[in-house]
Amino acid sequence: MERAGDDESEQALAAVYSADFERLVRLAYLLTGSRVIAEDLVQDSFLRLQDRWHDVRAPSAYLRTVVVNACRGHHRRVRREAAAFADLVHDGVQPETPVLLDALARLPYRQRAALVLRFYEDRPEAEIAALLGCRPATVRSHVHRGLAALRKVIT
């Protein structure tokens, strides 16, 4: 199995880890609604990166893809039963935030991911499409449907 074996690779890997870990956990948290699961999935994603370090040209992009896929896998395993932002601290957030997050957690994964990638990560449609394995037009559809569902809970 390919592994980062030399000092230079290990240092580069460690740098990616330090730079991207928290960002990815936040992304995974929004996609899973659980901090513990988010951290686990991101840890696993770094293990995958470690195994493929010498084959990966863009580690951050690779990690984002792996995390989004891992979150989808988690979502499919637990379906809609996952903890939905159960540990969110409500103090200091907008009154609509808990309601929106609860509704977000009940969306189909692709709608949820499309909204998170579009409105949290500010990713362009083409990149979201690539991350989700669908067409850009489908991303627009997911965003539209997702927003429509969220609109219902705050109007």
Next chain:
Amino acid sequence: MSDDERVERAVRVALREAAEQVEAQVPSPGDWRGPRSRGGRTSSRRVPLAVVAGLVTVAVLVAVFVLTGRTDEATIATDPEPPGQVEPTEVGLDEVDLVVVMAIDATADQVAAVREAIAASPDVVRFAEVTSQQVLQELAAVVCPDPDGIAGGVATEEQRAWLSDMLAVGPGRIPTSFRIVIDDGDEAAGARLRDLLATLPGVASVAAPRTDVSVPAEAGASALQTRTFTVGPPPGSTSVGFVCSEGEDPAPDPGPQGEGPAPSVPLPETSAPTLPAPSGEEPADPEAARATIVEAYTTAANGSLPASERRAHIEDSEELGPYMERAAAANRDVAEHQTATLGDIVFLDADRAALIYTLYFDGRMAPITAVGYAVLDDGRWKVSRETVCALILRAGVTCPPRAPS
């Protein structure tokens, strides 16, 4: 500000506020290399173990594997450049929305027509075509390590009939199947596609493997338990076959065209767990120690007992408690029926032992047999932390790094 803009803005704020509450503890790089170096999860085991962990029972697993095939590296591109690039012909088991199984006597033209229909559907995100040889290899990887565990599972009547057919005609004539991921943004897409594909000539069944599961499967169990498949070449294709057990010489199968026995497909390693050699150093009363180790394991693994009683027999149980709860929650249907038995126990030193244990799940899931460890903790033999962590890793839960002593 329009209504749409107001919703978008509220969503942006909500996501940002939620994300800002995450202050991830970034472990040192050594911590995330740890699980790998301790022999933890490897990608080649990930899917079957996740399934075994409670997604479906083992016989469903086998039925689904038979029907779907499996790839371990589900959807991950080796280098997402551009980001998100995925292999179009790989679909992980946990992603499959629909499985199309061709009839055993389906023609190549019929298979091609189904392939084209799937590829042309706007509802299909990805699909994989699974050949008989792939199915054989994947089936062997599941069946060979534990053929006895197959008997008590469940499958649909459709899956059972198909499995029975396959065993009757010989695995060499396993038909092509397709695994499909539909666009889950449109919940009607699966039903539409299912209706469409079911009408095509040569299609034996179209099923949603995670939901079409209900009745006990007995058909095929005895054949699977023989551990031996010898496969003749289906007309017009390369011969395939596999033999599970070592030392058991399968009867030569001339195949439909009398061409002699088929070559075997290489199998993954399926060796039984083996204990390390005893060190020679033992506790003062080894028999008493063995008895308490047995008690620790059987009590800790007894799913019918209160958690507090079970955890008293587990090393670092206070720290690991939340992780064990998560693993149990993902397997609640089987965890409550869990029991354990122990095989050989050897002492590695005066306060550490290695042993073979088997977990049973009252027929709801295949038994798990593995090497475990017991440690003397505050004068009491307990199930070791590493044993618990290895076990819950099967449910996809990773233990925290051990705190430095």
